[in-house]
Amino acid sequence: MPVISFDNPLFTTYVIAATLLILKAAAMSWLVVVRMIRENGGFRSPEDLRKTLANPNPNPHQLEPNPHVERLRRIQLNDLESFPYFLVAGLLWIQTQPSLTLARWLFYGYVLTRLAHFIAYLTAQTHDMRALLWTPGSLILIYMAASTLLTALL
Amino acid sequence: MPVISFDNPLFTTYVIAATLLILKAAAMSWLVVVRMIRENGGFRSPEDLRKTLANPNPNPHQLEPNPHVERLRRIQLNDLESFPYFLVAGLLWIQTQPSLTLARWLFYGYVLTRLAHFIAYLTAQTHDMRALLWTPGSLILIYMAASTLLTALL
Amino acid sequence: MPVISFDNPLFTTYVIAATLLILKAAAMSWLVVVRMIRENGGFRSPEDLRKTLANPNPNPHQLEPNPHVERLRRIQLNDLESFPYFLVAGLLWIQTQPSLTLARWLFYGYVLTRLAHFIAYLTAQTHDMRALLWTPGSLILIYMAASTLLTALL
Numbered sequence: 001m002p003v004i005s006f007d008n009p010l011f012t013t014y015v016i017a018a019t020l021l022i023l024k025a026a027a028m029s030w031l032v033v034v035r036m037i038r039e040n041g042g043f044r045s046p047e048d049l050r051k052t053l054a055n056p057n058p059n060p061h062q063l064e065p066n067p068h069v070e071r072l073r074r075i076q077l078n079d080l081e082s083f084p085y086f087l088v089a090g091l092l093w094i095q096t097q098p099s100l101t102l103a104r105w106l107f108y109g110y111v112l113t114r115l116a117h118f119i120a121y122l123t124a125q126t127h128d129m130r131a132l133l134w135t136p137g138s139l140i141l142i143y144m145a146a147s148t149l150l151t152a153l154l
Numbered sequence: 155m156p157v158i159s160f161d162n163p164l165f166t167t168y169v170i171a172a173t174l175l176i177l178k179a180a181a182m183s184w185l186v187v188v189r190m191i192r193e194n195g196g197f198r199s200p201e202d203l204r205k206t207l208a209n210p211n212p213n214p215h216q217l218e219p220n221p222h223v224e225r226l227r228r229i230q231l232n233d234l235e236s237f238p239y240f241l242v243a244g245l246l247w248i249q250t251q252p253s254l255t256l257a258r259w260l261f262y263g264y265v266l267t268r269l270a271h272f273i274a275y276l277t278a279q280t281h282d283m284r285a286l287l288w289t290p291g292s293l294i295l296i297y298m299a300a301s302t303l304l305t306a307l308l
Numbered sequence: 309m310p311v312i313s314f315d316n317p318l319f320t321t322y323v324i325a326a327t328l329l330i331l332k333a334a335a336m337s338w339l340v341v342v343r344m345i346r347e348n349g350g351f352r353s354p355e356d357l358r359k360t361l362a363n364p365n366p367n368p369h370q371l372e373p374n375p376h377v378e379r380l381r382r383i384q385l386n387d388l389e390s391f392p393y394f395l396v397a398g399l400l401w402i403q404t405q406p407s408l409t410l411a412r413w414l415f416y417g418y419v420l421t422r423l424a425h426f427i428a429y430l431t432a433q434t435h436d437m438r439a440l441l442w443t444p445g446s447l448i449l450i451y452m453a454a455s456t457l458l459t460a461l462l
Binding site for chain 2: 310311312375379382388389390392393396397400403404429432433434435436439446449450453454456457459460461
Binding site: 002003004067071074080081082084085088089092095096121124125126127128131138141142145146148149151152153 | 310312313314323324326327328330331333334336337338351352353354355356358360361362384388391392395396399
């Protein structure tokens with residue numbers, strides 16, 4: 001049976017985790033958009049001070065960093081630092097034919113701890129709490145990559 | 155027929171869009187390089203003020219943010235916030251066997267609106283125009299990911 | 309023989325390069341963590357000044373940019389600007405059935421020049437040296453994407 005096929009439960013598990021992460025990442029962009037509209041600021045380009053339909057009363061303060069928008073951008077960057085790597089690592093790792101149980105724990109564990117990390121970051125929990133929720137995802141990524149590397153080398 | 159094969163027009167369509175986006179992203183890095191050379195500035199590391207063959211007359215202003223270089227970096231980051239996700243989402247979505255017509259519209263529509271967004275950003279069009287050209291790409295990404303997720307779940 | 313299979317030496321070569329890059333990227337996040345602990349600063353969120361187990365004596369200087377932490381973040385961003393694209397480009401390029409010798413040169417050449425670039429950036433070598441070590445990776449990425457695009461078009 002080919003690995004990359006919806007008949008393969010390993011692949012289906014990967015796809016569910018991967019598409020949830022992609023939707024989460026796409027949602028981050030929209031959260032930034034919505035926040036910039038609500039705050040009427042947090043813009044970054046000089047031309048964003050031009051008078052337009054969406055910005056009828058421009059003023060220079062709109063280019064200052066807005067704490068709410070900056071928080072969302074930090075979360076987005078934090079996702080970027082691992083999501084693309086996880087998406088590729090996961091696809092390669094299922095080629096090593098891990099057990100479905102382990103795959104479910106790791107794929108869904110990554111998604112769930114990343115969602116928890118997002119909520120902790122959004123609601124400004126302590127740095128310690130964020131670190132605690134960030135660590136499992138990083139270890140899962142390292143495990144998948146290292147395990148796939150070993151299979152390729154041996 | 156395997157999905158991932160140049161005999162499959164769905165895969166070929168995906169590959170054309172994917173490689174165009176990758177070339178666009180690689181070009182962004184070179185645009186930043188060329189702009190830093192032309193502006194003789196926009197550097198970010200303290201050691202970039204050392205006297206070298208490429209920088210025979212260093213001066214501290216070279217470390218200040220340069221508006222032209224910063225604009226290119228914002229465009230590059232904007233690409234980064236969706237290209238990697240689109241590349242993975244597209245590869246997974248063609249596993250759901252969408253119609254070739256729809257795939258062409260979505261893949262080429264994404265590439266074309268992203269190129270238009272790039273030109274609008276580079277030439278400092280209004281925020282409204284940028285938003286208008288950014289939205290289709292984001293909706294295409296969300297559609298592909300959501301549609302693939304549903305196939306995996308059902 | 310399917311392309312995506314550990315029986316295919318092209319795929320195995322790709323997997324070795326890809327997983328090394330993913331491990332390198334994951335290591336960058338941990339280097340940032342370790343540096344922030346050693347510097348006791350370089351934080352970015354206002355809530356990181358709250359008194360916690362890991363930060364028993366908070367002070368406002370901890371939110372200032374720390375040169376060592378910022379350097380690691382620039383390296384991480386530089387990786388992000390090409391690793392995800394290389395990971396996808398490499399997977400698509402092996403579908404074009406390049407020779408194994410060329411694949412080994414390009415895949416391992418990318419990994420080695422990126423590791424050399426990392427060491428040059430970390431130890432604050434000149435901008436010229438960094439540029440010299442950055443260029444091969446970018447050209448390899450462009451070659452892979454362009455060559456795959458041509459195969460898809462022809």
